[in-house]
Amino acid sequence: MTNICFYISDYGYGHASRDIAIIRKILSEYNDAKVYIKTYEPFHFVRQSLPYRNVEVIQTRNDVGVVFKENSVTVDRERTKNMLDEWLASWDEYIQKEKRFCETHRIDLILSDIAPQPFIVADDLGITSIAISNFTWHYIFYNLFGETPATKRIKEAYERAEIALVLPFNEEMNIFKRKREISLVSREITVDRREIRRRCGISDNEVLVYVGVGRSFEPSFMRSMKPIEATNVKFLTSSNAELPFGNVISIPNNETETQNYLAMCDLIVSKTGYGTVSEAIKARLPMFLLKRNGFKEDELIGNKVEDLCIGQFISEKSFLDCAWINESKHLDEYTKGFNNLNSRFKNNGIPEILGTVKEVI
Known part of the structure; x- marks a missing residue:
């Protein structure tokens, strides 16, 4: 049996919707695969979309995004910065917890869209890791706050991924040591x-x-x-x-x-x-x-x-x-x-x- 752990961003449902399509295809190709999915905000959406015996969805806080000002389309920089700092402060505990999980469940492959900490887990444990996204959180937060200890640590985490599969609408993604551009990913239309x-x-x-x-x-x-x-x-x-x-x-x-x-x-x-x-x-x-x-x-x-x-x-x-x-x-x-x-x-x-x-x- 192949054991896969898929980390899905907690920010919005766009990451989850494309990852659902990916996981459906993985399951159709690998009958003996077991897929563990870690996510928080889209937890119920993902679980309802993937009601399969060889899928286990675990509610886990992986990452943060940005906060907007009330009734505005403008990022609230102060609140976003506070949330970013709180997230970084939780990394050490998160990484140790995920290491224990991956060892206990004998994970063979880690996929992440696009939480950075799982790449540290994978590298430390010698597990192959694949990033899937059109952007990184380093790109988002660096463009908001410049180079800070937080953005530096996020960058270092992404550098430990084995390969990045780069979706369209992408940034350069030069943060990864290996990258491969791929085509658009979305769920299939199933009703006329x-x-x-x-x-x-x-x-x-x-x-x-x-x-x-x-x-x-x-x-x-x-x-x-x-x-x-x-x-x-x-x-x-x-x-x-x-x-x-x-x-x-x-x-x-x-x-x-x-x-x-x-x-x-x-x-x-x-x-x-x-x-x-x-x-x-x-x-x-x-x-x-x-x-x-x-x-x-x-x-x-x-x-x-x-x-x-x-x-x-x-x-x-x-x-x-x-x-x-x-x-x-x-x-x-x-x-x-x-x-x-x-x-x-x-x-x-x-x-x-x-x-x-x-x-x-």
Whole structure:
């Protein structure tokens, strides 16, 4: 039996959604594999998405991200710095605990997206480790705070990874001693677009717009949006969000395969994030992306989306006053961009990941 420990970032659900797709493929290829998954915030989402006998999901705090100012898209530097320092202070205990876990469960391979401490665990124990991401927390925190003892320690942890599999929308990732660029990774669409639109009462002549900000902001942020009066337009949002206008459909609260709901839309209006953007590309959906100030990954993703001509950045003001609705009349211009995507955005990166896993196991 091959024992794998997969560490999934606690920040948002984008890391978890792509890692669920990866783990499903690993399990289909390795019947004798046992996958232990360590994560905290997405714990229930991951467990419900992977109800398999050879998967064990363990609620573990792995990492932190950034904190935003109240009802704002701007990073709160002071609160983020405090949280970063608290996280670093917990590393020694975390590393010792994970070493005991990996030894007890005879772990053969460690994957991390993209908590840095597991690479220290792997290196100390002589376990092969693979990083999977489009960015590192060193990149995020260095761009916020410069070189500090915290960012130096994070950098040193990443340097101990055996190889990094670099997803699109990426930074240079030169922090890793070995790296390999791979194609886009996202969950498969498993329900026909026409069928799910029929179930939700969306006619062929209606435009459906997904509007969401994930878990980055408080629900009150979206309640500040200006009401939209538009004929033949309906809106889709997540179960925990509230939109202050009519014709709103919510994704069911217990639904894990949210990519199927996104795929029935005509336009994505969302905070910038790998999970939503990758699933929008899979469904060939134009997107208007809310840029968060101080979170460097947004620039990696949004600038590339604009470069590919499949969407555009929008400001906080434009998002909240819903000026973007006027641009929805020109979606065909963005839809054409999907015909010109390069292979890295067209191909499926999961077989490429499996190829690397097979090399090292």
